Structure formats: C-alpha cells, structure tokens
Amino acid sequence: MIELTLLKIILIIIFGTFIGIIGSSMGIGGGAFIVPFFVLVFNIPIKYAIAVSLVSIIATSSAVASVNVEKGLTNVRLGVFFEMSMAIGSILSTFIMMKSNPSILQLMFSFMLFPVAITMFMKAKKLKKDDHMTSDFNLDDKDKNVSLFFDPSVGKNIAYQPKKLKIAFIFSFFGGVMSGLFGLGGGIIQVPVMNILCGVPIKAATATSNFMIGLSASASALILFKNGYVLGDIATFLVIGVVIGSIIGMKFLYKAKSSTIQLLFSFLLMVLSIKMMWSVFK
Secondary structure, X not given: OOOOOHHHHHHHHHHHHHHHHHHHHHOOOOHHHHHHHHHHOOOOOHHHHHHHHHHHHHHHHHHHHHHHHHHOOOOHHHHHHHHHHHHHHHHHHHHHHHHOOHHHHHHHHHHXXXXXXXXXXXXXXXXXXXXXXXXXOOOOOHHHOOEEEEXXXXXXXXXXXXXXXXXXXXXXXXHHHHHHHHOXXXXXXXXXXXXXXXXXXXXXXXXXXXXXXXXXXXXHHHHHHHOOOOOHHHHHHHHHHHHHHHHHHHHHHHHOOOHHHHHHHHHHHHHHHHHHHHHXXX
C-alpha cells in the first residue's frame, strides 16, 4: 500500500520503540498513538491502521506479560476473569469495524481520544499522591482474595483486595469493544477500571492490563488478517521497535514515576484528536 524506504523503516522502528515504552509502562497498548500516526503520517486507511495497531499490541503484551507474571505484578486470576468479557466485545466489534464507513470511523476515533486524554491526565494527577493500598489484610485468609506484590520503588510488599468485580466485568466488555473497533487494545478502559473501581494499585493494574490486551487483540487480529487488513511489512518493523521499547518500559514501570510523562501524553492525545478531526472535515 505504501513504498517503504529506508528512512520510513527507521521512522517506524523508532516510533515502535516509543509505543513499546508507553504500552508496557502504562498498560494501554499504544493504539491511541499508532492509529493516528499511520493515518496522518503515512496516509494509511484507518481500518488497516487499526489492524497494524492490534498486531503491535500483541507484541507488547507478549514481551512483558511473562516477566510481569514472574515478578508477581500481574493478577492472573483477575485478568482471566475480565478477559472472558473483553474477548467477546473485541470479536463482535471487529466485524462492526470492517463494515463501518472509514470517515465515520476516523471521526469516532478522534472523539474517543478526548476521554482517553482526560483519563490519562486524571491518572497522572492521582499518581502524584500515594495511591498504594497498604491496608492490613490477613494474607492467610483465602476467602478475602487478597493479592500481594513487591514494589521496588517503595521497597515493600503491597497488599490489595479487588472489589466490585461484577460491575468491572461489564466494563471489560466495553474495553473489548474499543479494542476491536478502534485498535486501542482496551487498556485505556481496563487500567482505570481496575485502579479506580476495583481498588487495584496502579502498577498491578498496568501489568494485569498488559496480560489481558494481548489476548483480546489476538482475537481481533486473526479476523482482520484473514480479511487482508494486516499490512505485514509495516507490522514487522513496528513490532521490532515495540519489543525494544517494551524492555525499556518494563524497567520504567518498576522504578520510575510516570505522572509528568502521562501529562505530556494527555496533551499529545488532544493534539492528535484535533488533527484527525481536521483531516475528516477539511
């Protein structure tokens, strides 16, 4: 669809590295950046950009999920529970996306970036405070479903008890819808839901989201691949950068605070949203 020069290949790999850092450290997959990037910079139709985005999300999840599980950050039980609802939403919305008008889809995507930006802005503000749940749970009481992980940034174990799981299960369906419809991976829904609604600490919510989004993205990507929407050459070079960035992002997740960077990302999303709207109406 586009001729890949050496300069474009290098640009895609560098961009992929940037996406890998975002995706692995924030659990959002990076689709909110990938789709507008390829639509605006490479003039790729949005449906093909969504397909490439989903492939990169699979790469991000694959690169970090096993490490996060090994370190105890990922709540596997919680992730598997939410994934059932998320996968259904992802598959259904993928078929809707393929039948949708590209201009309408691009306009809907640009509008979706606004709440994403606001969510990231609010998360950044929240991260400036101590959002770790350190209540004194009885870790021997299995009925309380208490989870535990070690946070190296504070040098201690963090215990938490997920709550409001039934309501969060419903939200997971909409996270899957956003994954299949817009190529976002669903992390922009899952991370705030787990962190704010379920009371899961932000690092555990991010790691669990990374574990989940790869599974739901796989369901959608397979459908799009069979229908010829996945651009293999572009996806290959993007994944190379994503894997590199994911390794960097994991270290960032464990040690650094991301509030300032998230503020910058929220501003960038606003700019991308306005540019995509402008490209539709001009």
